[in-house]
Amino acid sequence: MFVHYIDLAWRSLRQTPMVTFLMILAIAIGIGVTMTTLSVYHMMSMDPIPHKSDRLFAVQLQTMDDGETWLTDDDIPYQLTYPDAINLAALPGEFARAAMIRAGFSVHLNTPRSKPFIENARVTGRDFFSMFDLTFIHGGAWTEAQSRDAAPVVVIDEEMAQQLFGRTDVVGESLFLGERRQEIVGVTQKWRPTIKFYDLNNGSFGKAERLFVPFSHVKAYDVDTWGNTNGWKFEETRDFNDKMNSEMLWIQFWVQLDTPQQRQAFGDMLMAYMQQQQNQGRFNRDTLAYSLQDVNAWMNYNDVISEDNKILVGLSFMFLAVCVANILGLLLAKFMRRAADVGVRRALGASKRQVFYQHLVEVGLLGLLGGALGVLFAQLGLLGVRQTYNYYESLANMDWVMLLSAPAIAISACILAGLYPAWLVCRTTPATHLKVQ
Incomplete structure (x- = not known):
């Protein structure tokens, strides 16, 4: 059934190429901006020597x-x-x-x-x-x-x-x-x-x-x-x-x-x-008084990650939320245009749950495509950071955690945007559209 839903989702995306392109571009830009800031923040907050960070201590004397x-x-x-x-x-x-x-x-x-x-x-x-x-x-x-x-x-x-x-x-x-x-x-x-x-x-x-x-x-x-x-x-x-x-x-x-x-x-x-x-x-x-602080405590003590870095990550997620809001509007318009088709499917025996899942799979596929393109945008953003700030050279990179996080965030964001449109279209009354047909 899941493979069938993917096939239906792919057909639906191909039927509206312009709307599909706009939604993929919107989520890709949002993911690109978010992953650029999040990747730098992630590298900043990583344990730089994890296997012995709790055994190395900076010494301070009062x-x-x-x-x-x-x-x-x-x-x-x-x-x-x-x-x-x-x-x-x-x-x-x-x-x-x-x-x-x-x-x-x-x-x-x-x-x-x-x-x-x-x-x-x-x-x-x-x-x-x-x-x-x-x-x-x-x-x-x-x-x-x-x-x-x-x-x-x-x-x-x-x-x-x-x-x-x-x-x-x-x-x-x-x-x-x-x-x-x-x-x-x-x-x-x-x-x-x-x-x-x-x-x-x-x-x-x-x-x-x-x-x-x-x-x-x-x-x-x-x-x-x-x-x-x-x-x-x-x-x-x-x-x-x-x-x-x-x-x-x-x-x-x-x-x-x-x-x-x-x-x-x-x-x-x-x-x-x-x-x-x-x-x-x-x-x-x-x-x-004296102080012995291990590696991670020492970085916190020296404010390696400043409030500005945290605010920047928060702003990037707010920008992603704006992109998600735009996608929600496009999905709402697209799904409601297909109400008649959904009515026919319901009349032929499809349940509300099946219709709901079908549309969630479609927005999930949309998120996967947007996330993949967003990774490319993020790489361009990180390249710009490396060229602008030489001291960020080792930080402006995406490790495997960030590479996997990008499509996961994109899919989650698209599913979140698609919940209301999918719920609305699955409540379509078959009789209304059959009379019109």
Whole structure:
């Protein structure tokens, strides 16, 4: 029976090509606009590292004195001072940890044919690669000894290796960061998380770095941050050494704690550290506080998805509702024109339920066709977003969930629009139209 209904629906759509085209176009435009905004919102709200997001924690310390406030709800700064980052990195325990900043360098090969280019870099600890799932295709991270000695080493990704050398197996080769020669010790696969969750202080949707150097370079080579630096009191900083020893906040710090016991132990160490610092004249507060937030909590804390994004999705669904209202009017006119045919079917034994289902199948088929065309419109919309906003490149895409959602939403919207016209036409009285015939 269902196949028969599809056949009847297809015949009906072909009998009124102009009306059918207008309805398909209306639902396609509505789906195109809705899926463009919904796809970006969906990618924004996805867990960027689902298999371990509940084991990675951003560390915050309440470093300010009593009476000083911060712009966060819990009054705790987003970042750490350099001394705190160094001290936390030295805490005992078998857990991965990584202090980090965003920096940048002029990259070249120091040859006439090598054109220098400016590249963002992640200055971090060697645990960064395992914590955030970067995969090495050649070599590996720098060693503990190289990190301790601030050895001139670097890790790059395969894209940069191809750009510089025309191949990926470049371990042992050298490149220059400004005037400093660095040995390549590892090459990673291209790594492009949809959200730059590990450093939300410098833009949630920026491109991930392709270049990595040890965190010890900060002190050894005066590598300053290209990100945000904040402070809660006036301090005279005449040089970079003063900045490193100040209460300025410019370092991000992450830890991986795989068990509740590890988390409790690390929390106890943080509190003991803060009490120790308080005894040395810092953290002058009656109540010491710290925060450990996992990946998803950290994104919520930093308002990765703003109210504007939610409003935009709501407006797109309102636009879809307008399209559905137009389709309802067209369906009402089309179905009522077929009242005489329905009357004959009813006289020949078709029930109201069968007539109702037949028309719902027709509007469902209409939704399927409109949804398929709407996916193409959405792809054009997402292409426009990618070309207009480079930092949305990894977000302006449709995954399989969105690809399946588009026709599902379109079919549901069309069925919703067709409920009243289908109900109205199935109540047709056979005798009325048989007399006319």
